[in-house]
Amino acid sequence: MREGLRTALFGLGLACVTACGQTVDEDEATAPELREGDSAARLHVVQIIEKLDAGINKRREGYRHALDLCRRAGLSTIALSEEQESLIGTERWQVWNVPGHLAWRRDAWDVVDGGTGPGQMCRFHLKHTGTHEHLDGQRVLMLDLESGVLAESPADPAQLSVAAIDPPDAQALAESRAVGYSGPVATSVAGQPCDQWTSDSGASVCIWTGGHHWGYASAMGGEFSSLAGIDTHRIILQADPAPDQIGDRLRTTRFDVGDDVILDGMLPQAGAP
Numbered sequence: 001m002r003e004g005l006r007t008a009l010f011g012l013g014l015a016c017v018t019a020c021g022q023t024v025d026e027d028e029a030t031a032p033e034l035r036e037g038d039s040a041a042r043l044h045v046v047q048i049i050e051k052l053d054a055g056i057n058k059r060r061e062g063y064r065h066a067l068d069l070c071r072r073a074g075l076s077t078i079a080l081s082e083e084q085e086s087l088i089g090t091e092r093w094q095v096w097n098v099p100g101h102l103a104w105r106r107d108a109w110d111v112v113d114g115g116t117g118p119g120q121m122c123r124f125h126l127k128h129t130g131t132h133e134h135l136d137g138q139r140v141l142m143l144d145l146e147s148g149v150l151a152e153s154p155a156d157p158a159q160l161s162v163a164a165i166d167p168p169d170a171q172a173l174a175e176s177r178a179v180g181y182s183g184p185v186a187t188s189v190a191g192q193p194c195d196q197w198t199s200d201s202g203a204s205v206c207i208w209t210g211g212h213h214w215g216y217a218s219a220m221g222g223e224f225s226s227l228a229g230i231d232t233h234r235i236i237l238q239a240d241p242a243p244d245q246i247g248d249r250l251r252t253t254r255f256d257v258g259d260d261v262i263l264d265g266m267l268p269q270a271g272a273p
Contacts, residue, residue, distance in 0.1 A: 059089030185242035
């Protein structure tokens with residue numbers, strides 16, 4: 001029993017950050033309204049990412065197995081709450097983009113045990129890590145969400161420049177199909193228009209097509225991977241890995257455009273969680 005417990009707990013020590021899939025009702029897709037004088041988008045996007053292995057969140061499954069072994073062994077145990085458990089192996093991504101400001105935040109959660117000390121190995125807690133960055137024409141702020149340390153550096157105003165781009169042309173579409181993807185199929189996610197592509201293996205992505213005039217690309221870029229980080233020039237609204245493979249599932253839970261954009265939380269604050 002204890003040997004199996006050690007194995008399960010050791011498995012929890014292998015860090016991994018990804019997210020719990022949530023769905024949103026698909027409203028009729030509408031492209032954002034471009035107002036005269038707008039040089040950048042006014043948008044706030046919230047997304048949830050979850051790492052799956054053949055459709056299973058292995059981090060959450062491993063925690064449940066370790067918790068069961070701890071209880072069966074009669075060891076002193078501290079379990080996560082249901083809400084905390086739901087966050088295991090998840091990430092939440094946010095992007096804010098308004099004229100003169102661009103910000104992105106990446107929160108990640110994982111479970112860790114109390115270590116190898118006496119009575120500690122079954123005392124679980126949720127670990128929260130990530131970064132929150134904001135840039136304007138003068139400075140770049142970067143907050144480490146784990147330590148609460150806020151760093152500042154000079155900004156390059158060119159990073160905020162906006163130039164309209166064209167949708168993918170026939171050649172770009174043909175190149176995407178040539179590497180094993182079918183599409184695009186025009187559809188909607190979270191009330192926003194997107195092009196869906198599906199690979200031969202069954203992986204799929206749906207790329208936002210409503211931001212070309214703000215410089216947001218909608219070209220096919222292959223299967224979605226959270227390892228690539230947040231892309232501030234291209235927004236994938238939904239993604240699924242191949243059913244029998246390891247990959248990231250992405251769901252957009254909020255997409256606000258225009259005057260409805262909520263700016264609360266856009267600016268990182270030292271010591272903020």
